[in-house]
Amino acid sequence: MTGPALHLAVEIDGDGAHPAAWRRAAHSPDQLLTPRRVARVAAVAENAGFTLITLDDGVLPPGASPDPVGRIGAVERAAFVAASTSTIGIAPIVPVTYAEPFHVSSQLASLDHVSAGRAGWVVAEEERPEAARAWGRPLVADAEAQARESRDGVEVARALWDSWEDDAVIRSVATSRYLDRERLHYIDFTGETYAVKGPAIVPRPPQGQLVVLARPGRVPAAQLDVALVEGRDLASVAAATAAAGTPRVFAEVEVALDTPDATGAERVADLERHAPWTDQGRLRHIGPADRLIALLHELSRHVDGVRLHPLVLDEDLSVLSRLVLPALSERRLVARPLPGTSLRSTLGLERPANRFAAAAAAVAAQEDAR
Amino acid sequence: MTRTDPLDVPRPHAQLHFGVFFQGVNHWTVWSAPDSGSQIDPASFRKVAQTAERGLFDAFFLGEGLRLREVDGRIHDLDVAGRPDALTQLSALAAVTRRIGLVSTSNSTFNEPADLARRLSGLDLLSEGRAGWNVVTTDNAWTGANFRRGGYLDHADRYRRAEEFLTVARALWDGWEDGATADSAGARHWSVPGALHRVRHRGPQFDVDLAPTLPRSAQGHPVIFQAGDSGEGRDFAARNADVIFSAHGNDFDDALAFAEDIRTRLRAVGRPDDDLRILPGTEIIIGATEEEAQEKKRWIRFQQVTPATALGIAGLLWGIDLSDRDADGPLPEEDPVVAENDGSFGARRIADPRTVVAEWRAKAETHGWSLRETVIALGPQRGHVGTPSGLADKFAHFVRHGAVDGFNVTPFLVPDGLDDIVDLLVPELQERGIYRTEYTGTTLRENLGLRGPLTHRTARDRRQAG
Numbered sequence: 055m056t057g058p059a060l061h062l063a064v065e066i067d068g069d070g071a072h073p074a075a076w077r078r079a080a081h082s083p084d085q086l087l088t089p090r091r092v093a094r095v096a097a098v099a100e101n102a103g104f105t106l107i108t109l110d111d112g113v114l115p116p117g118a119s120p121d122p123v124g125r126i127g128a129v130e131r132a133a134f135v136a137a138s139t140s141t142i143g144i145a146p147i148v149p150v151t152y153a154e155p156f157h158v159s160s161q162l163a164s165l166d167h168v169s170a171g172r173a174g175w176v177v178a179e180e181e182r183p184e185a186a187r188a189w190g191r192p193l194v195a196d197a198e199a200q201a202r203e204s205r206d207g208v209e210v211a212r213a214l215w216d217s218w219e220d221d222a223v224i225r226s227v228a229t230s231r232y233l234d235r236e237r238l239h240y241i242d243f244t245g246e247t248y249a250v251k252g253p254a255i256v257p258r259p260p261q262g263q264l265v266v267l268a269r270p271g272r273v274p275a276a277q278l279d280v281a282l283v284e285g286r287d288l289a290s291v292a293a294a295t296a297a298a299g300t301p302r303v304f305a306e307v308e309v310a311l312d313t314p315d316a317t318g319a320e321r322v323a324d325l326e327r328h329a330p331w332t333d334q335g336r337l338r339h340i341g342p343a344d345r346l347i348a349l350l351h352e353l354s355r356h357v358d359g360v361r362l363h364p365l366v367l368d369e370d371l372s373v374l375s376r377l378v379l380p381a382l383s384e385r386r387l388v389a390r391p392l393p394g395t396s397l398r399s400t401l402g403l404e405r406p407a408n409r410f411a412a413a414a415a416a417v418a419a420q421e422d423a424r
Numbered sequence: 425m426t427r428t429d430p431l432d433v434p435r436p437h438a439q440l441h442f443g444v445f446f447q448g449v450n451h452w453t454v455w456s457a458p459d460s461g462s463q464i465d466p467a468s469f470r471k472v473a474q475t476a477e478r479g480l481f482d483a484f485f486l487g488e489g490l491r492l493r494e495v496d497g498r499i500h501d502l503d504v505a506g507r508p509d510a511l512t513q514l515s516a517l518a519a520v521t522r523r524i525g526l527v528s529t530s531n532s533t534f535n536e537p538a539d540l541a542r543r544l545s546g547l548d549l550l551s552e553g554r555a556g557w558n559v560v561t562t563d564n565a566w567t568g569a570n571f572r573r574g575g576y577l578d579h580a581d582r583y584r585r586a587e588e589f590l591t592v593a594r595a596l597w598d599g600w601e602d603g604a605t606a607d608s609a610g611a612r613h614w615s616v617p618g619a620l621h622r623v624r625h626r627g628p629q630f631d632v633d634l635a636p637t638l639p640r641s642a643q644g645h646p647v648i649f650q651a652g653d654s655g656e657g658r659d660f661a662a663r664n665a666d667v668i669f670s671a672h673g674n675d676f677d678d679a680l681a682f683a684e685d686i687r688t689r690l691r692a693v694g695r696p697d698d699d700l701r702i703l704p705g706t707e708i709i710i711g712a713t714e715e716e717a718q719e720k721k722r723w724i725r726f727q728q729v730t731p732a733t734a735l736g737i738a739g740l741l742w743g744i745d746l747s748d749r750d751a752d753g754p755l756p757e758e759d760p761v762v763a764e765n766d767g768s769f770g771a772r773r774i775a776d777p778r779t780v781v782a783e784w785r786a787k788a789e790t791h792g793w794s795l796r797e798t799v800i801a802l803g804p805q806r807g808h809v810g811t812p813s814g815l816a817d818k819f820a821h822f823v824r825h826g827a828v829d830g831f832n833v834t835p836f837l838v839p840d841g842l843d844d845i846v847d848l849l850v851p852e853l854q855e856r857g858i859y860r861t862e863y864t865g866t867t868l869r870e871n872l873g874l875r876g877p878l879t880h881r882t883a884r885d886r887r888q889a890g
Contacts, residue, residue, distance in 0.1 A: 083614045084606060089552060113538055113542070113634070114634075115636075117614065121614050122614070122615070122635060124615075124638050126549055127543050130515040131515075133516040134550045137517070154535075157509070157534075157535070160509040161509045161511075163509075164512035167466060168466045168516040170466070184633075188634035188635075190536060190537075190630050190631055190632040230731065230732035232503055233501040233505055233506075235501045248572040250571075253499070255506065256464075256507065256508055
């Protein structure tokens with residue numbers, strides 16, 4: 055591990071991680087889906103110095119039934135946020151259980167273009183059977199089939215991002231050619247359930263490949279840049295990290311911090327009257343900021359980053375901004391991303407070579423050697 | 425032509441609306457000029473959208489690509505290609521524009537209603553009521569090779585699917601009643617109980633059951649645009665659309681005939697005949713004098729139709745690879761080969777190449793044109809060429825006689841191609857009283873002067889009638 059020990063990501067969907075978070079939000083429900091609110095949360099996260107924001111999504115409405123909450127699509131929110139921020143990384147959650155991988159690839163490549171290389175992709179699954187009814191598609195039933203759709207979807211998206219070499223647009227006035235078609239490639243993907251021809255419509259994204267994040271096991275480690283690992287305690291996080299086999303590992307941590315008005319425990323108890331904060335097997339910190347700082351310090355020995363899931367954004371984000379990130383920054387445990395830097399660079403990941411260009415170069419080298 | 429309000433015209437107070445189309449693929453974008461910028465850099469999109477907004481345009485349009493064009497199984501390399509996903513790019517533009525409409529061309533064949541309707545709603549909310557959807561269809565298996573469904577859909581089914589798609593999308597957009605989201609921080613429920621409605625739809629194309637996730641925007645629904653010119657496409661527009669694009673905006677009589685046809689179709693489906701805005705696509709070439717404008721046009725045409733492009737266009741017509749011929753020489757002597765169109769070069773279908781080639785030969789011989797000159801002279805004659813003042817007079821005539829409601833401008837240069845339209849033509853239009861001097865509303869629907877979404881109106885009309 056080099057550089058600052060820890061990268062901090064924060065999940066900013068809706069009003070927070072608790073299904074009833076909206077009840078403690080600093081605004082009325084009808085303000086949640088406004089551009090002002092979307093831009094403001096992102097600005098707070100960027101100003102606080104987070105490396106990355108993630109935006110949860112899915113075709114089904116979030117929130118505890120029968121009181122669902124509205125949600126704007128994560129890619130649209132991410133693109134909007136990209137245009138109103140300048141340094142923070144932005145990773146929408148996009149399931150490919152039912153979606154068209156060609157569209158998903160185009161949307162994410164476009165997000166990388168509009169954010170000048172600050173985009174990531176959190177791969178997740180549409181697990182509930184109702185999602186199939188919403189999409190009007192045959193049910194992708196079990197965990198294995200869902201993992202297959204994620205694996206194939208990521209493989210297609212990644213191949214499409216490489217299907218334009220970086221310099222495919224040549225604008226050669228002498229030959230009247232805008233493109234060099236030798237630098238465009240059919241991907242000819244054939245999986246178990248579908249095939250995709252390619253090439254992409256969108257030129258190769260600025261980062262070459264977006265930063266791909268997922269829970270280990272759902273997408274092959276070789277296709278992941280960042281594994282999002284879970285575990286109720288440090289030992290299980292450390293074990294999951296050791297097993298991940300990905301370039302970077304982030305631990306998932308749920309937080310309910312003490313605020314000037316109420317302790318974390320009181321706030322959780324208040325919301326539990328309405329809906330349970332389901333245990334997903336993640337580290338959970340409920341209490342004062344200094345204990346979270348200590349926990350993050352501990353974690354920095356095992357992982358490259360932490361993704362925080364605040365109980366209520368309006369309450370916890372402000373404690374994180376005022377107390378937690380400044381303290382970590384003072385101890386040089388975290389560093390804020392620099393303007394003009396891609397998410398990949400911030401995470402210390404190299405810009406990948408284009409697989410097709412690399413293949414062509416290998417053939418050329420072989421011919422030269424003869 | 426007089427500059428005072430002529431009252432002896434059918435529509436003395438008609439207003440001209442402008443949209444701008446950020447071109448994706450086709451040879452009309454002059455990419456070889458020194459001041460031609462990037463087609464993918466977000467700064468290019470921002471510049472065009474913000475210039476259009478400065479010029480009080482109604483809308484900014486993005487097209488959609490689902491597969492790179494090919495000629496004879498090889499990727500077409502002469503024209504601009506490579507573009508962002510429309511809805512993603514437009515969502516970014518929502519953050520850096522205030523009033524201009526943001527319209528996405530999205531395909532109803534290779535999308536699903538739950539997904540696309542939600543994405544459009546998201547753009548509509550993020551832009552506070554400025555989203556539009558240009559509904560397009562595809563019927564070729566060639567495009568399908570990039571999608572789960574693969575080769576797909578009969579020609580006849582594409583509008584059926586589009587219409588059923590719209591029915592589901594509108595049901596989703598109407599799934600939340602107005603004011604469905606609680607407006608007080610202490611509310612007992614996030615939404616007003618009973619104000620959210622599931623959508624259960626079972627039809628020939630879609631079988632879905634889902635809960636809509638978004639409220640209506642300030643304009644109700646995204647504005648619906650339609651571009652097909654066939655009888656089927658026009659009927660579809662008359663039943664469903666708020667705005668129709670057309671290729672009938674160059675010649676006044678042709679434009680008027682198209683507009684009359686659309687109005688007839690509107691009346692036939694029980695809509696007021698001013699219910700659909702007609703915005704033909706056009707190119708506008710401006711010069712300080714008529715001669716200068718004509719000279720500029722000639723320069724632009726030769727930039728657009730390079731020798732290689734001329735041979736490519738002629739090759740499509742002849743059905744023969746002509747890339748090794750001399751574009752500045754005579755027309756090919758061979759007869760055209762009539763080939764099946766597989767859709768790989770867009771929707772262009774040439775009904776009878778032999779007749780067209782015979783016409784080309786006759787005209788080329790009469791005028792002494794080379795192949796390239798013939799392609800330029802006999803290609804689609806789009807656009808208006810002239811001085812700001814002359815063009816303003818002409819457009820006033822078009823709009824006051826009900827031939828168009830405005831134009832969807834395709835600049836030949838990105839990102840600066842709108843500048844002279846905004847700086848020179850718009851003031852002349854304003855002086856003639858046919859162009860707004862400030863935005864008339866905050867939503868796209870308001871700026872286009874449209875009534876409410878069709879579904880709402882129907883409900884209200886029904887209540888009033890009942």
